[in-house]
Amino acid sequence: MSVITAPAPAPTDRPASRMESLLRARELGIALAILVVFGLTTLNNHAFAQVASIQQLLNGAALIALLGVGETLVIITRNVDLSVGSVVGLSAYIVGDLFKHHHGMPVLLGIVIAIAVGATIGAVNGLVTTVARVPSLVVTLAMLYIVRGVDGVIVHGTTIDPASIPTAFTAVGYQTLFGIPWLALIVAVVVAAAGYAMRSFRSSRDLYAIGSNPDAAALAGIPSGRRVFTAFLISGALAGLAGALFLALHAQIDVSGGSGYELTVIAAVVVGGVAIFGGSGTVLGAALGAVLLNTINQALVASRVSSFWNGAIAGALLLAAIAFDRWLSLRVTRSLRSAEGAHRDL
Amino acid sequence: MTSDMATRPPVTNSHTVVESGQRAPWRGLLRWESVLVLVLIAVLIFGSSQTPNFLNPTNFFYTGLNMGEIAIMALPLTLIIMTGEIDLSVASMLGLSGAVMGELFSNGWPIWLAMAAALVVGALGGALNGVLVAKVGLPSIAVTIGTLTLYRGIALILLAPRTITGFPLSLTKIGVVPIPGTQLAYSAAIFLAMAVIAGVVLHATPLGRALVAIGLQPEAAQFAGIRVNRIKIWLYVVSGVVCAFAGILLTLKNSSVSYDAGTGLELTVVAIVLFGGVSIFGGRGTIIGVVLSVAIVGALQQALTQMNVQPEVQNIVIGVLLLISVVIPNSGEAIRHIRDRARRRV
Numbered sequence: 001m002s003v004i005t006a007p008a009p010a011p012t013d014r015p016a017s018r019m020e021s022l023l024r025a026r027e028l029g030i031a032l033a034i035l036v037v038f039g040l041t042t043l044n045n046h047a048f049a050q051v052a053s054i055q056q057l058l059n060g061a062a063l064i065a066l067l068g069v070g071e072t073l074v075i076i077t078r079n080v081d082l083s084v085g086s087v088v089g090l091s092a093y094i095v096g097d098l099f100k101h102h103h104g105m106p107v108l109l110g111i112v113i114a115i116a117v118g119a120t121i122g123a124v125n126g127l128v129t130t131v132a133r134v135p136s137l138v139v140t141l142a143m144l145y146i147v148r149g150v151d152g153v154i155v156h157g158t159t160i161d162p163a164s165i166p167t168a169f170t171a172v173g174y175q176t177l178f179g180i181p182w183l184a185l186i187v188a189v190v191v192a193a194a195g196y197a198m199r200s201f202r203s204s205r206d207l208y209a210i211g212s213n214p215d216a217a218a219l220a221g222i223p224s225g226r227r228v229f230t231a232f233l234i235s236g237a238l239a240g241l242a243g244a245l246f247l248a249l250h251a252q253i254d255v256s257g258g259s260g261y262e263l264t265v266i267a268a269v270v271v272g273g274v275a276i277f278g279g280s281g282t283v284l285g286a287a288l289g290a291v292l293l294n295t296i297n298q299a300l301v302a303s304r305v306s307s308f309w310n311g312a313i314a315g316a317l318l319l320a321a322i323a324f325d326r327w328l329s330l331r332v333t334r335s336l337r338s339a340e341g342a343h344r345d346l
Numbered sequence: 347m348t349s350d351m352a353t354r355p356p357v358t359n360s361h362t363v364v365e366s367g368q369r370a371p372w373r374g375l376l377r378w379e380s381v382l383v384l385v386l387i388a389v390l391i392f393g394s395s396q397t398p399n400f401l402n403p404t405n406f407f408y409t410g411l412n413m414g415e416i417a418i419m420a421l422p423l424t425l426i427i428m429t430g431e432i433d434l435s436v437a438s439m440l441g442l443s444g445a446v447m448g449e450l451f452s453n454g455w456p457i458w459l460a461m462a463a464a465l466v467v468g469a470l471g472g473a474l475n476g477v478l479v480a481k482v483g484l485p486s487i488a489v490t491i492g493t494l495t496l497y498r499g500i501a502l503i504l505l506a507p508r509t510i511t512g513f514p515l516s517l518t519k520i521g522v523v524p525i526p527g528t529q530l531a532y533s534a535a536i537f538l539a540m541a542v543i544a545g546v547v548l549h550a551t552p553l554g555r556a557l558v559a560i561g562l563q564p565e566a567a568q569f570a571g572i573r574v575n576r577i578k579i580w581l582y583v584v585s586g587v588v589c590a591f592a593g594i595l596l597t598l599k600n601s602s603v604s605y606d607a608g609t610g611l612e613l614t615v616v617a618i619v620l621f622g623g624v625s626i627f628g629g630r631g632t633i634i635g636v637v638l639s640v641a642i643v644g645a646l647q648q649a650l651t652q653m654n655v656q657p658e659v660q661n662i663v664i665g666v667l668l669l670i671s672v673v674i675p676n677s678g679e680a681i682r683h684i685r686d687r688a689r690r691r692v
Contacts, residue, residue, distance in 0.1 A: 080487075132673045132680045133676060133680045135627065135672065138620050138626055141613060141617055142668035142672075143669075144665070145661040145662065145664050146666060147665075149659050149660070149663075149665060152658025260610060263494065270488050276485045276487055276488045277485060309503060310499065310502075311496070311502050312499025312502070312503055313499065314499065315493060315495030315498075315499050316496055322478075322492060326482065
């Protein structure tokens with residue numbers, strides 16, 4: 001299942017470095033795929049390489065990439081968070097509603113509140129999953145409904161329109177720094193920080209151990225409950241942040257904001273090489289997966305392929321990515337076995 | 347006796363062995379299905395107290411009409427979840443089947459042939475899921491998120507902006523009138539008939555015991571001579587055909603079809619199955635539990651709708667029920683776990 005486990009506990013250097021190079025190749029492969037799609041589309045339609053088009057590409061992928069970071073942490077521990085789409089909707093609406101009624105509220109406070117809303121829901125997810133010891137798929141599916149329902153109570157059939165949101169806040173959604181959209185910058189910072197932490201911190205390496213083999217992790221003295229709780233907390237907080245950015249990007253929100261995001265995020269994460277049963281994958285891969293899916297969507301538009309084909313192609317691509325992942329892991333297993341020598345052959 | 351063995355959680359430590367050896371006979375009644383019966387009664391009492399004349403035949407008819415397709419899709423999904431797999435493509439399959447049927451019908455095919463073609467598409471779609479999961483060995487949650495996107499995408503290509511109408515009145519009447527002489531909607535009657543079949547298969551045939559065995563311990567089932575892969579592939583084929591059938595029913599009920607029919611229903615169906623007491627890890631669950639779950643959700647939605655509660659807010663109730671359904675049966679183990687840990691610390 002999780003054969004391309006994180007390189008941490010490898011007994012010898014050789015397989016570890018080989019695995020690492022293969023893992024790195026995975027992200028390189030996605031980056032390459034993005035470039036190929038981008039290049040082919042540009043040949044077909046030169047406007048695709050224009051600055052505005054690239055900015056749109058990054059903006060479109062940013063939210064899913066951000067959610068993908070949190071989802072990656074959770075999936076690596078062999079759990080799943082289905083509540084992210086509802087959290088985006090709720091936190092976006094709460095912040096929008098606060099702006100509507102307190103027009104002078106500082107922009108930063110809005111973002112902090114969104115993160116707090118998300119973190120609260122993430123904490124509930126984490127607590128129920130770890131303390132009551134129930135499958136996270138069920139817990140977060142229930143939270144998907146509960147949070148959307150609470151959203152419905154608060155929204156009560158209204159819509160927050162662009163006029164009620166301060167321009168300083170919506171500026172985050174369309175302004176750029178040196179030509180790079182703010183949205184993409186924020187997400188890039190989060191991805192970089194999370195990526196560094198997941199490589200270097202001991203507590204983050206614990207997440208991989210828990211996902212590879214929960215029993216072994218517990219025997220090794222890893223505080224699994226606390227780590228899994230933290231993963232859910234971070235996933236919730238990032239979903240809250242994504243809610244604030246959603247509001248900044250779209251400048252309006254109703255009860256349906258963010259619905260259906262959960263499966264898109266999981267799709268991006270899986271395309272990005274995160275094993276659905278935990279133990280392997282990187283946040284960079286997940287973010288690149290989100291960019292790839294969005295690039296393909298935009299490429300279809302730019303190539304004047306009827307947008308009706310988007311869904312079918314995205315689905316086929318996802319299946320191809322999963323199949324490729326499987327093929328890759330089988331290869332790694334085989335090469336590891338031969339590296340360990342014939343006398344240890346199973 | 348045998349079904350009791352199936353519902354008992356796997357014995358993990360000596361603590362539970364002692365306890366299960368001293369089981370009092372009345373504990374047989376302490377099962378999730380009994381709780382569901384109580385919840386159903388509570389919901390009916392609640393509905394009657396909130397709206398006068400809640401328990402009238404017309405309400406019964408509309409509840410059946412509303413729940414029919416969802417309930418039908420829940421049955422094959424129950425069998426799939428019993429084996430420890432999942433099928434998230436059910437609602438997309440429903441949409442694709444309706445699209446195929448509508449497209450062919452609008453091209454002048456006889457309605458019966460169009461319906462047969464939709465069922466064939468369902469079988470093919472299910473077979474694709476099954477082969478990818480069982481033969482190629484890919485994780486079913488990832489595969490069926492992929493085919494969820496793929497099937498909906500194909501429905502979009504087939505039908506895109508059009509809405510097909512004009513189906514023969516002799517068939518579309520199933521969305522307006524109950525079966526003559528009763529207050530039972532056609533789709534509800536079909537669900538009940540299929541539930542009986544599913545119940546017999548799951549609880550009274552070697553195949554059903556094989557499903558339980560696969561869910562509890564796939565390797566052991568394989569060694570016991572159960573053809574795990576073949577059974578899984580056929581389960582997905584059955585799921586595809588049944589969901590396609592639900593798509594036909596939905597199309598006739600609405601007497602129109604567009605590509606997005608039933609979008610997002612997959613998680614509702616999963617929630618109903620899990621609320622019915624089926625373990626997401628497989629091996630535990632009963633058809634009667636799922637039927638009760640359908641009845642509870644249907645009655646609750648009917649009651650809340652009559653109280654003018656918005657559909658979004660109704661989500662809260664469904665979510666809370668789902669959460670309770672996993673937390674309560676697990677609370678004994680969770681409390682024991684916490685106590686053990688506290689004792690170890692002292």
